[in-house]
Amino acid sequence: MSDDARRIRTAEDVLRYFMACTKAVQLYAPEHPIVARAVEQLAQTLERAHAEAPAVVIGIVDGQVIVDGIALADVHGAADAAARLRAFGIERIAIGRGVAAEELLEFVRGLAAAQAKAEGAGDDLLAALATAHVHVGRLRLQRRGEAGPDDMRAMQHAYQDAVAGAEAIWEQSLAEGGPDPVMATRLVDGLASAVGQNRRAMMALSTLYRYDNYTFTHMVNVSVLTMAQARSLGIDGTLLRQFGLAGLMHDIGKIKTPAEILKKPDRLTEGERAIMMKHPVDGAEMLRRRLELPPLAAVAAFEHHLKVNGTGYPGGVARPELNLATQFVSIADVFDAMRSKRSYQQAFPTDRIMAVLQQNDGSHFEQRLVRRFGQLLGIYPAGNLVRLDDGTLAVVLRVHAPDPSRPMVRVVAGPDGQRLQKPHDVALWVDDGPGGPPPRIVTPVDPAVAGIDPLPYLDEAAA
Numbered sequence: 001m002s003d004d005a006r007r008i009r010t011a012e013d014v015l016r017y018f019m020a021c022t023k024a025v026q027l028y029a030p031e032h033p034i035v036a037r038a039v040e041q042l043a044q045t046l047e048r049a050h051a052e053a054p055a056v057v058i059g060i061v062d063g064q065v066i067v068d069g070i071a072l073a074d075v076h077g078a079a080d081a082a083a084r085l086r087a088f089g090i091e092r093i094a095i096g097r098g099v100a101a102e103e104l105l106e107f108v109r110g111l112a113a114a115q116a117k118a119e120g121a122g123d124d125l126l127a128a129l130a131t132a133h134v135h136v137g138r139l140r141l142q143r144r145g146e147a148g149p150d151d152m153r154a155m156q157h158a159y160q161d162a163v164a165g166a167e168a169i170w171e172q173s174l175a176e177g178g179p180d181p182v183m184a185t186r187l188v189d190g191l192a193s194a195v196g197q198n199r200r201a202m203m204a205l206s207t208l209y210r211y212d213n214y215t216f217t218h219m220v221n222v223s224v225l226t227m228a229q230a231r232s233l234g235i236d237g238t239l240l241r242q243f244g245l246a247g248l249m250h251d252i253g254k255i256k257t258p259a260e261i262l263k264k265p266d267r268l269t270e271g272e273r274a275i276m277m278k279h280p281v282d283g284a285e286m287l288r289r290r291l292e293l294p295p296l297a298a299v300a301a302f303e304h305h306l307k308v309n310g311t312g313y314p315g316g317v318a319r320p321e322l323n324l325a326t327q328f329v330s331i332a333d334v335f336d337a338m339r340s341k342r343s344y345q346q347a348f349p350t351d352r353i354m355a356v357l358q359q360n361d362g363s364h365f366e367q368r369l370v371r372r373f374g375q376l377l378g379i380y381p382a383g384n385l386v387r388l389d390d391g392t393l394a395v396v397l398r399v400h401a402p403d404p405s406r407p408m409v410r411v412v413a414g415p416d417g418q419r420l421q422k423p424h425d426v427a428l429w430v431d432d433g434p435g436g437p438p439p440r441i442v443t444p445v446d447p448a449v450a451g452i453d454p455l456p457y458l459d460e461a462a463a
């Protein structure tokens with residue numbers, strides 16, 4: 001069965017078993033075997049769906065049931081179920097990974113009881129139905145690519161899961177001399193669907209300052225930033241996942257680099273550098289031998305330190321041009337390496353990194369791709385902490401494409417560094433607001449220095 005067919009089948013099963021559960025709890029007592037079986041089947045199907053994505057969303061749009069973005073008009077009874085939920089005011093049910101059968105039972109019972117009592121539900125009633133992993137709400141019509149609170153949390157989980165997955169693959173590769181294709185493919189599938197679901201949130205997570213776990217966050221960040229670039233060029237589906245895999249595996253050859261060189265806090269000596277520089281060839285060898293993996297991964301691993309002008313390493317390799325996947329991976333690689341704080345260097349703000357990517361007149365990177373990357377990221381990517389010229393600190397919420405230097409921000413701390421009780425949002429590009437011209441960004445600020453974690457601020461509804 002193709003990937004798409006499998007996804008549709010899973011989505012249909014989620015809906016069928018969900019409907020079976022709601023019906024069963026209306027007809028039978030909760031301890032009746034029919035109820036137990038329906039709930040168990042739903043739990044099993046969700047577990048299958050959660051292998052692909054951190055949350056399964058059942059939505060009602062225009063009288064149709066949509067599960068994970070797939071419209072399911074053909075499922076018997078779907079239209080009725082949609083109408084009932086809609087009449088009750090429910091337009092969205094998000095079920096997160098880790099949900100247990102008992103929790104599902106609790107939810108469908110609560111839903112049936114509430115539906116039996118009331119015609120329509122207010123926000124309070126909807127909130128009361130929620131359990132640890134199940135959230136109910138009115139469908140918020142989000143602007144494309146904009147994160148809502150549930151979404152942001154789901155994306156955060158997806159990101160953290162991916163970093164843990166990258167670590168598992170690294171350990172497994174160390175033990176077995178190369179990556180396990182099934183583990184790697186599964187990890188990229190999850191990341192690709194997270195990027196597809198909410199590219200902006202995943203990019204924000206990938207471009208935050210990090211303090212630890214460099215090897216594994218680097219794998220995930222390069223994968224996400226590679227896929228984000230590819231998607232902005234309209235690349236999707238299988239090819240997108242191949243690009244993502246290339247990003248994830250680009251440095252896998254480093255499992256052969258001795259740990260004392262890999263983890264050395266200071267600059268490498270000439271000799272150590274020579275050993276480190278073997279990783280593209282080693283990585284390409286490992287990936288090439290795993291026939292289940294796309295050849296693109298080996299190509300990008302081999303090429304990712306070559307420059308478009310033919311310099312770089314491995315030495316002596318003439319390439320008329322570098323693969324597109326390689327170029328996305330290299331841009332993401334340099335960005336993330338400079339972005340991440342290593343012990344021997346300070347993390348660089350985005351504008352400095354962009355300047356590096358743009359230097360040397362395109363001898364290192366294809367400048368059209370770098371420009372695109374810059375537009376995608378904004379000068380100050382979402383999730384950045386910045387200082388404004390009135391001395392306040394703000395978190396970048398959203399890039400304003402017409403003027404990337406003036407994004408939408410949330411002011412979170414006063415000039416004295418004290419957190420504000422009530423953070424407020426400012427559109428920095430609006431010159432004729434009631435309070436006169438808005439402040440301007442002076443500089444990005446390292447969240448560790450300011451003692452402010454920007455991430456929770458992305459998570460809250462606009463103040």
Ligand SMILES: [Fe+2]
Nearest residue numbers: 250251304305
């Ligand atoms: Fe590398």
Ligand SMILES: [Fe+2]
Nearest residue numbers: 218250251333
């Ligand atoms: Fe790298």
